[in-house]
Amino acid sequence: MAVGKDILKTLHELVDRDITLMHICGTHEAAIARAGLRSVLPDGLKIVMGPGCPVCITPQGEIDAALDLVDRRCTIATYGDLLRVPGAKGSLESSGGDIRVVQGVHKAVEIARKEPDREVVFVSVGFETTAPTVAATILSRPPENFSILSCHRLVPPAMAWLLAQGEAALDGFILPGHVCAVMGYEEYERFPAPQIVAGFEPEDILLGLLMAVQQVREGVHRVDNAYPRVVTREGNVKAKRLMYEVFEPYDVEWRGFPVIPASGLRLKPEFEGYDAQKKFDIEIRHVEKHSACICDRVLRGVARPSDCKLFGKVCTPRTPVGPCMVSHEGACKIWHLYESRRA
Structure with missing residues (x-):
């Protein structure tokens, strides 16, 4: 941690005014909290959370659509994190349906192959990190009793929305390392804000913060890569090609956000046979928020959980x-x- 101490010392020397940076990655938040980084940063340096958790930004209407599929006696396969997210009629966990926790889309396909009399729907959540794997699976032509409910989202359109609103008075962004490992960072270069690609070790995050603070002090904006051992500017070209071969962007709602243009991924028409929403004529409805929960404000970086x-x-x-x-x-x-x- 000697390197981390040197970075912290430099940060304390450089931060002489309030600077607010947003990260857009749940893994960054976990790493920051686990290491207690906020407690050792300069008082003026504030890190706020953005819409970096794909489960968290899945709107209630999509949870309700999954519950509608349960009512159609479909077998639902998805990640464990999604099971307890509340919908209007409870959660997948409490639905009483045939719900299977899987580690990835390939396991859902295995269920469909082993149980051909069942309709198996994979509730496919995630950012650009998971979408290419799902695309590759669709291209392998899984069995006809398999389909997906696509809940995928794209990060850059959400950043564009946040910058346009100016709601959180942000000075810069810590970009999601996992997403950039797949997509690269060239598409972020259009944003007029300091941006840093950072890894997930405490030293990685501190280095990213230092590079962001230096940009803010210099009055410049660009994308700097503090995670070069994993991330390149162009990203994984093959994975991106697969993703856009199968999916196309469309306008979609995020939990805590309005409909954001071109921020979701849906299957292209030639793959609609694997689209559970069309296959079972399921409607995804907008649901108004009625509880005192402020997850929407936390996801926009204008409130803390506490x-x-x-x-x-x-x-x-x-x-x-x-x-x-x-x-x-x-x-x-x-x-x-x-x-x-x-x-």
């Missing part, structure tokens, strides 16, 4: 009210595990 009056009281990992308390990448669950112990 600002919520439900946090740690009504809303806990055992009794989650909002999605940010459910997922391992959700800010509220991370704060409940780490930050609340330091309070």
